[in-house]
Amino acid sequence: MTGTTIEFRSVSKHFGAVKAVDDLSFTVQPGVVTGFLGPNGAGKTTSLRMLLGLVRPTSGSATFGGAPYHRLEHPLATVGTALEASSFSPGRSARNHLRVYAAAAGIPRARVQRVLELTGIAEVADRRVGGYSLGMRQRLGLAFALLGDPEVLVLDEPINGLDPEGIRWIRTLLQQLAQEGRTVLVSSHLLSEVQQSVDRVVIISHGRIVHEGSLDDLEGGTAVLVDSPDRVGLIAALAAAGYAATRTDAGLCVTGATAAQLGALALDARVPLSLLRPDRAGLEDVFLELVGTGEGVQA
Amino acid sequence: MIAAIRSEALKLTTTRMWWVLALVLLGYVGFIAALLAGLFGALGDQLAAQPDAPQLPPESLPPIIYSTATSIGYVFPLILGTIAVTSEVRYQTLTPTFLAQPGRGRVLTAKLIVLAVAGAVLGLIGLVASMGLGAPILAATGNDPAIDQSETWLLAGRILIAMALWAVIGVGIGSLIQNQIAAIVVVLAFTQFVEPILRFGTSIWEWTATVGKFLPGAASDALVGSSIFTSLGMGTTQVQALEWWQGGLVLFGLAVVVSVLGYLTAWRRDIT
Ligand SMILES: Nc1ncnc2c1ncn2[C@@H]1O[C@H](COP(=O)(O)OP(=O)(O)O)[C@@H](O)[C@H]1O
Ligand SMILES: [Mg+2]
Numbered sequence: 001m002t003g004t005t006i007e008f009r010s011v012s013k014h015f016g017a018v019k020a021v022d023d024l025s026f027t028v029q030p031g032v033v034t035g036f037l038g039p040n041g042a043g044k045t046t047s048l049r050m051l052l053g054l055v056r057p058t059s060g061s062a063t064f065g066g067a068p069y070h071r072l073e074h075p076l077a078t079v080g081t082a083l084e085a086s087s088f089s090p091g092r093s094a095r096n097h098l099r100v101y102a103a104a105a106g107i108p109r110a111r112v113q114r115v116l117e118l119t120g121i122a123e124v125a126d127r128r129v130g131g132y133s134l135g136m137r138q139r140l141g142l143a144f145a146l147l148g149d150p151e152v153l154v155l156d157e158p159i160n161g162l163d164p165e166g167i168r169w170i171r172t173l174l175q176q177l178a179q180e181g182r183t184v185l186v187s188s189h190l191l192s193e194v195q196q197s198v199d200r201v202v203i204i205s206h207g208r209i210v211h212e213g214s215l216d217d218l219e220g221g222t223a224v225l226v227d228s229p230d231r232v233g234l235i236a237a238l239a240a241a242g243y244a245a246t247r248t249d250a251g252l253c254v255t256g257a258t259a260a261q262l263g264a265l266a267l268d269a270r271v272p273l274s275l276l277r278p279d280r281a282g283l284e285d286v287f288l289e290l291v292g293t294g295e296g297v298q299a
Numbered sequence: 300m301i302a303a304i305r306s307e308a309l310k311l312t313t314t315r316m317w318w319v320l321a322l323v324l325l326g327y328v329g330f331i332a333a334l335l336a337g338l339f340g341a342l343g344d345q346l347a348a349q350p351d352a353p354q355l356p357p358e359s360l361p362p363i364i365y366s367t368a369t370s371i372g373y374v375f376p377l378i379l380g381t382i383a384v385t386s387e388v389r390y391q392t393l394t395p396t397f398l399a400q401p402g403r404g405r406v407l408t409a410k411l412i413v414l415a416v417a418g419a420v421l422g423l424i425g426l427v428a429s430m431g432l433g434a435p436i437l438a439a440t441g442n443d444p445a446i447d448q449s450e451t452w453l454l455a456g457r458i459l460i461a462m463a464l465w466a467v468i469g470v471g472i473g474s475l476i477q478n479q480i481a482a483i484v485v486v487l488a489f490t491q492f493v494e495p496i497l498r499f500g501t502s503i504w505e506w507t508a509t510v511g512k513f514l515p516g517a518a519s520d521a522l523v524g525s526s527i528f529t530s531l532g533m534g535t536t537q538v539q540a541l542e543w544w545q546g547g548l549v550l551f552g553l554a555v556v557v558s559v560l561g562y563l564t565a566w567r568r569d570i571t
Contacts, residue, residue, distance in 0.1 A: 046571070053401050054394060054570040070401035081398050087391040089314055096313035104306035104399040144395060 003030030003181050004065040004078065004151045006051065011060035012207075013046050020046045022207035023060070028185050030151075033178045035198035036187040039291050043207040044187040045084055048156050052081055064152055076105040076148030082141035084156040084187075090130030094121055094140050097129060098147060107147055115143040120169070134161030142170070152183040159193050171197040191287040205291035218286055224259045227251030227275035228266070237269035251275045303400050303409035311417055316382055321424050324375040329428035332367045335527065336433040339364075340440030361445040362454055362525035364433040368425030369458050370526040373465045373519055374490050375425075376418035380469020381486055383414055384561075385479035393570050407562055411470050411554075418466025422459040430455070454524055457543060461522050464550040468515070471554055474561025490516065512541055515553055521546030 006028035013021040021043040028034045038044050049055040051062040053069035061068060064079055072078045088097055098112045116122040119139040124132070129140065138161055145153055153174075159167055174197055178184045188194045191201075195215060203211040211218065225248070228234040238245045238254060243262075245252045254262060259278055266273050311317050339360055387393045400406050434444035445451045469486070476482040494516045501511025511517060520526035521541035541549065 049569075049571060052398060054397060056569060072401075075401055076399055079398075083394055087394040089310075089386065089390045089392055091314040091316070093313070096309070100306050100309045100313065101395050101399040103309055104302055104396070106302050 004183055005029060006062070006064060006152065006154075006183060006185060007066070008047070008051070008062045009060055011047065011050055011062050012058045013043075013050060013055060014058045019207050021050070021057075024204065024207065024209060025060075026202050026209060026212055028183055028202075029200075030183040031178055031181050032199035033174050033184045033186060033197055035191075035194045035201040036185055036204070037191055037194070037201055037287070037291075038187075038189065038204040040189050042189075042204050042291065044189075044204065045156055046207075047204075048081075048083065048154055048185075048187065051154065052079070052083075074105070074148065076101070076107065076150065078148070078150055079152045079154060080145035080148060080150035081153075082138075082145040082155045082158055084160070088129040088132075088137065088140065091128055093126045094129055094132075094143070095125040097140065098143060101144060102147055105148060111147060111149070115146045118146060119143040135163055135166050138162055138166070142173075150182070153177060153185065155184075155186045157187055157189070159188060167193075191284055195283060203287065203290055210290045215283075218283060223253050223255045223279040224257060224262055225251045225253055225275055225277055225279050226262050226266070226273060228271050228273050230271050233269065233271045234266065234273075237265060237271055240269075241265055250279075253279060300405060300409065303402075303405050304412055306396075306399070307406075307409045307413040308416075311383060311413060314386075316386070317379065317417070320375050320379050321421060324372050324421055325424050325428045327428075328367050328372045328425045329432050331371050332364050332429040332433040333436055335367065336360075336364050336436035337440070340437050340442050357442060358445070359525070360442055361433070361437060361451060363527050364437065365426065365429045365451065365454060366458065366520075366523050366525040367433075367527060368422060368429045369461045369465075369519060369523050372421070372425040373462065373516075374486070376414075376421045376462045376466035377469040377472075377486055377490065378483065379417060379421065380414045380466040380471075381473040381482045382469075382479065383410060384470055384473025385477055385482050388477040389479045391570075397570060403566060404562060407470075407474060407558065407566055411467050411558060414466040414470045415463040418463040418469075419459045421466070422462030425462065426455050426458060457523050457547075460547060461519050461550065464522075464547070464554055465519070467554040468550065468557060471557030471559075471561050474566045475557055475564065477565050512539075513549055515550060517541070518546040518549035518553075522550060 008024050008026050011021055011024045012019070024043075024047060036044055036047070046055060047062075050057045051069065064072060069075060069079065092100075095112060095116065098115065099109065102109065102112050113122065116125045119142050121136055121139045121143065124136065129137070132140065138158060142155070142158060145155065158170060162170060174184050174186060178199070186194060186198065198215065200214055201211065201218070202209060226234065231252070234252065235245060238252070243254050243257050245254045257265075259276055263273070263276055266276075387396060396406060397403060430446070434446050437444040472486060473482055476485060494514055498511055498514055498517055501507035501514070512521070518541060522543050524543050540546075
């Protein structure tokens, strides 16, 4: 697999006076999972729909390996898509739903059964989709995305509504697809939802990019939780090294240092540790700070 | 294009809508055809004796009864075509449709072709109902069911064409008015209420009748060549109905106009 790069070039979309997407430029590389993050209303769905030729940009262009979606010779075999809105006719079975689009894209019928099995809905595939749970619909959406065995996957909030087992399953699947050299772009309004499965992030707010890079870049400003049976000793050691620590219910919250640095510090000071871990909530705080307010970002 | 057509055909046959409409059409047309055949077949003599009752020559009975497939049944392909488009908007299935086939014009063309065939199939079902029940009842009441006459089978052929065109018009209307409820309300209000009034109103004076004969329902009846409505007292003026091929052209023209308008406006809009 050679790998296909997604490229947004100065893409804007205005709905009347609303600048839903404002001069967005970034690239998504093959071989890694890229998170596309931002609070509700940030412009994620609009951006992805422009990439897929469903919404016409006010200006700019978004392409796959240089080609706009409508120019792809075999669109479903190049790009697999699961968009947030559940786009199913409730009276149709999952199998027939997939057959309809397999027929349109010239994909053999055997592939329908394959993706039904792959997404774990083969057993319910002949039931009408109207009776499906949100999690089952998400799986069907993913089955549609995988139909053409595509080089690129574009998924809009795929984790919404999945149970914990489903979330673990999708994380593994995305990592595996990226390792095969595919390009994977996953949107979410919750950093915590994807932080374990993405390698890179593009964070937008009000239609503009506020951060692009690895998660580690973000983590620079995050905190680490530490604690010790000898708390006084630990506080003294931290103070001596010049780190600020605040007491929390979970332990001491230290900013400006990585977990590795603090571990070494404790060893040098001969203070035993009972707790040492990066503070996930801290990363979320950085995220919230980046995207402005925390409004509408609650789970 | 073949792939797009196969996909559209699958869409139509994998939901209940198609089967429900086909069944209701069968029952409804069958009921009306049987009723008319029984009524006119058995009471023909008494009606003829009453000067103020509608006068129907016996040879006009079979076409009137058989053509209920369209004169009564034409709303079914029209609704089917409309729903084939608006349900995609309603359930947001235009998204996967345009993802699998980004050529939107091609999707609409495939839909028009598939619905034309589906309309003709509904015509066939309507004929099964109207002829299947009408002919034996006519025969039983001592009338000539005329099923051995080529004119009857030409009528049947024109009914298939009319039903195909109505389904295509439905697709055009659906692509123009994408809100399902609004589209169905417009279709039902026009066909069941506005047009009958217009047809009746325009048939009163000569000059209005020359316009009224171009109304889609009138054009459809002209194409088929017979209708219970045109036979019963409507058209008191001397204005002749359109020729069958003129009626067909009017319906075809209407289908083209609404489809092209729908394509140029709503069909190319953003899918958000
Ligand atoms: N069809 C539309 N008409 C008008 N405004 C829209 C439309 N679609 C989206 N918007 C607006 O564009 C902004 C971005 O929305 P969206 O792309 O759905 O954000 P996200 O997916 O990040 O939650 C929001 O302010 C939303 O209200
Ligand atoms: Mg969204």
